[in-house]
Amino acid sequence: MHGNSRMRSLLGLLIGIALILSACGKLSFSANTSVTAKTINIGVTYSPNAITPLSPIGQVSSYIAGLMYLPLFELDxxxxxxxxLADSITTTDHKVFTIYLNPAAKWSDGSPITADDVIFTLKLITNKQISSTYAYMFAIIEGVDSAGFLPDGQSEIAGVNKVDEHTLTIQTKAPTTLTIMRDTIGRYLLTLPKAALENEPLTAIKNGDFVQKSAVISGPYHLDSYERDQLVQMKANTAYFKGTPKISRLNFKVVQGRELADQLESGDIDLNIPSYGAIPIEDYGRIKSLSNVTAEDRPSITTxxxxxxxxxLPDVKQRQAISYAINREQIVNELLRGAGEPVDGLFTSYSPYLDPSIKPAGYDPQKAKSLLAESGWTPGTKLTLSVLSGDSTLEQAAHLIADQLKEVGVHADIQMVKLAPLIHKIVERDYDLGMMTVSMSLVNPLPDVAYFLQEGNPNGYSNPEVDKLLSSLKSETDEADIKQSYSRLQQIVAEEVPLLSVYATRSLGVVNNKIAGASPKxxxxxxxxEDWDVLP
Incomplete structure (x- = not known):
């Protein structure tokens, strides 16, 4: 895999991507807030950056962009x-997919949302001048290259055709599951208004100038103001085709994690987004005891x-030994205080593809020592453990792991590294061991799994059977066969340990009891x- 492609894939996996600096400065809009307007304040710990539906940077930016421009489908x-925005996607041959738009869908100016708008947006995403970070997800479409862009000199996408005002078809290069179609094009195509934007310069569209104006949207909220690293204010779209939102103003307030407990208790923040308004584990007990909020553990989505x-570490016995040397249960019970789960493999318990029959390595320091001895390892040999900085829990876990490795004869020197240089180290394979937080797609994990295991992966791992399995998964449409292939991949990872996982943290979702209809997820x-409300 080419270095730039590896870096783009890794960026797509990282929770920490929200920390990337944006070129956006302070954006200002007129905001005539009525003192009687119903307002909800959402606490987030990652600052939204580049709020454009064609290339949002970070998950918080994606949430905000999706509130202005609806996706075809959303995952619950x-x-x-x-x-x-769509009613359904159907296929009979897993190559031609028919998208039926909701005929009642309208833009905020009252005009209908049509297939022309969808096709217009597809052309923008696949235009090299736009350089959308989402383009690679559209590489499955016939007529675009392997990076998801139209070839030079072409303006039409061969695999995209309009059927009528509310129907279009998309043809893929190879057989594709309905799940993949919904999870890529369905979730990441945020349709834009052709009539409002077709005469705008591409540079202005790329920069997201139209988002700042918030003139014509499809979603429930307009962007009203944005002060980077501090606050995003949104105001209700009173012409929202699914019904005028009951909440007039929706604010995303950027705070430090350690500030969330105080502001949830005081009511300055009404609710959080569990993994992106991340509450420190040490505050879980206090928040759960508050009388003015409801707090619930949410599923683990990061590992x-x-x-x-x-x-x-060329010898498989050395890699197995490292896995056996790590006491995952201790990390979860003592460091996470039970708010997580040990993970030994590609998937957490939240994944539909986890094979529970595959026995995890478990903690066995004696076996680790034996495997190292069999491999010819010299006790006390030093390795560098490069760890993503900025996460105190991860840093503490790294120190525990270093102590555990030392007990079996592996001396790991911890090096805390910021996101960008750590990505560079991993992509260039300029590291010994590296730890960071990864968010893997739950319903369509193939791009992520392929990044970790296929030829050109950052671990230097190679296995012809793995390459064959990954190749077959790209065109497999039978769900039972897909699960069987993922099961075999999990077996190989358990045996050969090309990389390992340690733990997944369960985040905490909190909502003020005065808020109705909202559940932090x-x-x-x-x-x-649009159904959220504030109780009297």
């Missing part, structure tokens, strides 16, 4: 796809992965935001 916490450079939180 039960991992079911819910219709937003702490350890990259292992095969060129530094990482998936599907805003599907019915």
């Amino acid at each position: 916490e039960d991992l079911a796809f819910k219709p937003m 702490q992965f350890m990259y292992i450079n095969k060129w530094e 990482d998936y599907g939180m805003f599907i019915h935001v």
Whole structure:
């Protein structure tokens, strides 16, 4: 895999991507807030950056962009796809997919949302001049290249055709599951208004100038003001085709995690987004005891992965030994205080593809020592453990792991590294061991799994059977066969340990008891935001 492609794939996996600096400065809009307007304040710990529906940077930016421009479908916490702008997507051969738009869908100016708008947006995303960070997800469409862009000199997408005002078809290069179609094009195509934007310069569209104006939207909220690293204010779209939101103003307030408990108790923040308004584990007990809020543990969607450079640890017994040396249960019980789960493999318990029959490595320091001895390891040999900085829990976990490795004869020197240089180290394989937080797609994990395991991966790992399995998954449409392939991949990872995982943290979702209809979730939180209300 080309270095730039590896870096783009890794960025897509990282929770920490929200920390990337944006070119956006302070954006100001007129805001005539009525003192009687119903307002909800959402606490987030990651600052939204580049709030444009073609290339939002970070998940908080994606939430905000999706409130202005609806996706075709959204994924809820039960991992079911819910219709937003589309009513359905169907296929009979897994190559030609028919998208039926909601005929009642309208822009905020009252004009209908049509297939022309969808096709217009597809052309923008696949235009190299736009350089959308989402383009690679559209590479499955016939007529675009492997990066998801139209070839030079072409303006039409061969695999996209309009059927009527509310129907279009998309043809893929190879057989594709309905799940993948919904999870890529369905979730990441945020349709834009052709009539309002077709005469705008591409540079202005790329920069997101139209978002700042908030003139014509499809979603429940307009962007009203944005002060970077501090506050995003949104105001209700009174012409929202699913119904005028009951909440007049929706604010995203950027705070430090340690500030969330105080502001939830005082009512300055009404609710959080569990993984992106991340509450420190040490505050879980206090928040759960508050009388003015309801707090619930949410499923684990992020995992702490350890990259292992095969060129530094070529013997599989050495990599197995590292896995056996780590006491995952201790980390979860003592450091996370039970707010998480040990993970040994590609998937957490939240994934529908986890094979529970595969026995995890478990904590066995004696076995680790034996495996190292069999490999010819010299006790006390030093390795560098590069760890993503900015996460105090991860840093503490790294120190525990270093102590545990030392007990079996591996001396790991911890090096705390910021996101960008750590990405560079991993992509260039300039590391021994590396730890960072990863968010892997739940319903369509193939791009993420392929990044970790296929030829050109940052671990230096190679296995012809793995390459064959990944290749077959790209065109497999039978769900039973897909699960079987993922099961075999999990077996291989358990045996050969090209990389390992340590733990997944359960985030805490909190909502003020005066708020009705809102439930803090990482998936599907805003599907019915128009029904949220503030109780008298």
